[in-house]
Amino acid sequence: MNNSIESKKILIVEDEPKLAQLLKDYLAQSGFVSCGLNNGLDVIPWVKQNDPDLILLDLMLPGKDGMEICRDLRRFSNVPIIMTTAKVEEIDRLLGLEMGADDYVCKPYSPREVIARVKAIFRRIESSKHGNGTEEVFLVNAERMEICFLGVLLDLTAVEFRLLATLIKQPGRLFSRDQLLDQIYEDNRIVTTRTVDSHIKNIRKKLSVISAEQDPIVSVYGVGYKLEV
Ligand code: CA
Secondary structure: OOHHHHHHHEEEEEEOOOHHHHHHHHHHHHHOOOEOOOOOOHHHHHHHOOOOOOEEEEOOOOOHHHHHHHHHOOOOOOOEEEEEOOOHHHHHHHOOOOOOOOOOEEEOOOOHHHHHHEEEEEHHHHHHHHHHOHHHHHHEEEEEEEEEEEEEEEEOHHHHHHHHHHHHHOOOEEEHHHHHHHOOOOOOOOOHHHHHHHHHHHHHHHHHHHHHOOOEEEEEEOOOEOOOO
């Protein structure tokens, strides 16, 4: 991925030509380079060829819908994806579907808002690269499966270690329960997403012994968890 915002390449997937042009203009004003596609079938091959830094992905598209594209992208790429959709009610549904998008914007949106979201994602990526204070609060030793919280070694089970380490790796990123389950169990044992809740509860208990004021694990109702330090 390119380092400066100026050279970031953004793919706009939007079948409404006016809207696509509007986004393109605003992105250009903010110094981004963008390309546009209007058919869902073209997205995967284009991404494999061109390796964009971020994708603005419309939900309703001819050829292949945004949900399917998002799922297919996640099989080979971690490129940030912002989904755009016409209905507010859809956002909750989309989040529930665990497609792996990084953010969602509702139509009609102001292009300014979209640009702000795009910049926020790039900032998040940058700050996780350069450190953002998380490492002052948490220290992870992956080899020994140990995590220190505020300088104190936590007594974690293997599952709790994997769960917390996953959250720490990408602070600020919202993980669904299913995504967390994928991370913590290597085998395909039968567990429910509520399992995640009970592990989180145990981790919180262990953290609160060290610092009662600071609960870095944030629950997002109906969706999942994220770490905020
Ligand atoms: Ca559309």
